Amino acid sequence: MATDKAQLAEGSAEGLNHPRVQRSLRSARLLIGCYVALSVCTLIAVVLLRDHHDIVNAAVWTRASIVVAASLLMAWFAARTARGHSRSYLRLRLSSAAMVIAIAVIVALPGAFPAWLKAEQAACGVLLLGVVLTLNGRHVRSVFTSR
Numbered sequence: 001m002a003t004d005k006a007q008l009a010e011g012s013a014e015g016l017n018h019p020r021v022q023r024s025l026r027s028a029r030l031l032i033g034c035y036v037a038l039s040v041c042t043l044i045a046v047v048l049l050r051d052h053h054d055i056v057n058a059a060v061w062t063r064a065s066i067v068v069a070a071s072l073l074m075a076w077f078a079a080r081t082a083r084g085h086s087r088s089y090l091r092l093r094l095s096s097a098a099m100v101i102a103i104a105v106i107v108a109l110p111g112a113f114p115a116w117l118k119a120e121q122a123a124c125g126v127l128l129l130g131v132v133l134t135l136n137g138r139h140v141r142s143v144f145t146s147r
Contacts, residue, residue: 016143024140031127032075039070042064057112070099074095077089081135092135093135096128
């Protein structure tokens with residue numbers, strides 16, 4: 001057990017390659033991959049439903065486009081984080097937490113977004129909440145904060 005803690009505390013490749021850290025990073029990448037897929041499918045749905053102005057308005061177009069861009073950026077951060085880039089880890093932690101907050105606001109506030117988009121955003125929020133919890137775990141954090 002002491003060896004596990006020492007290995008995790010090191011900012012070296014050994015800490016990054018620790019099974020717990022690798023499992024956490026794989027989980028985060030899987031959740032982000034699902035987030036990307038859901039976001040892209042939503043944008044495709046927006047394109048297909050573009051003539052139905054009651055369910056696809058300008059706010060939906062804007063939000064769907066932003067979410068796809070953010071999801072792809074997070075996927076890039078996750079790939080770099082898995083290779084040990086501490087700045088990408090920080091960017092991924094911050095962007096995933098910011099998106100969870102933005103999604104919570106969108107889901108909670110009445111107004112510009114239809115119910116179907118709010119439901120999709122809630123699903124995205126659940127995926128990203130998993131990312132936030134995984135990346136802020138003690139094991140992963142110890143590897144990147146010691147760098």
